[in-house]
Amino acid sequence: MRISPLIKHCWIFITDRCQLDCDYCFFRTKTRTKTLTEGQVRQLFGLLKDVRKIEFVISGGEPLLQWDLVASLIRGIGRRHPKSFILLQSNMILMTPEKIRFLRKHRVLLEPGIDGLAETTAKHRQGTSLHRHRKICENVKMAVGAGMEVFPTMTVHPHDTSAMTANFKFLAAMNVSRIDVHPAFLAPWTADSARDFIERYRRLAAFSRSTSLKTKLCPCYSRPMAFGHDLVVLPSGDILPNWTFLTFPPKIRDKFFIMKLDDDHVLFHASRYRDLLGRYMDLFKKKGVSYREFSNFNAALAMRQWGRRCATEGFRHYRDICRAVKTIDRSLL
């Protein structure tokens, strides 16, 4: 079997090691010991040889804990997929001027994990002391100053919607290129917190449109997406078709593995992969499906198997937020 040539994003979770323990981290099942091998990376490149343009997202855990592997991956992508984007997600604690020089030379985009002011960031990203928050901000400014494209995903927890504007302005003051303001996935959203998020997001969008600040609110996950799916490569070599599956317990998540990379071959879970491709084809018969809707479609598949009442209710409100954000993005941004 071969992969669909219509892969949108290839997320490479090169390691599940991380210095932090964020309460909304969607990589819920980190062993904090696993790292992708060079052999598995070679198999991944073989798998992608017929895919022309693709957005690579290098993630973890914290990828900078495996810098040598990150650097060799970036060089390999540059040689084999010169037209593709590379985005590096990092908590920025271990960023240095040398790494920034290398990333800039290879035209890598940077997505730092910071949710705004120290208070909010430390509350949900356990392990972020005041000292670390200062260091993260210094490193973000250093990357911006070096001319890199830097765009944080500002994750908003349902208990912290009231701080959205202050956090957005704090990040914007660092002159980052754009900010993706995202509701925390599988968090305990209620009707009230969802309503509050939507109202504040609407105001942020209006502010972003009218301000002369360089930083804008990012509407990218609301844009229509053509038929396709993700390849989400875990440090174990297992591959999922979308990131949302990572948030579910292993007994649910594992039902959605579509491939596995070993050091010397790729194993396809063929019938499962065909079944999902058929479902995606049906989904994309609708016009204007966005990446968020594609992700929520996958999450709903997993949610049906999981059947937890509280989580299902939170997810319903989360989807209401995503629908409203799409309307706001399309009308205001």
Ligand code: SF4
């Ligand atoms: S820094 Fe990233 S990988 Fe580490 S726990 Fe937080 S969200 Fe997860």
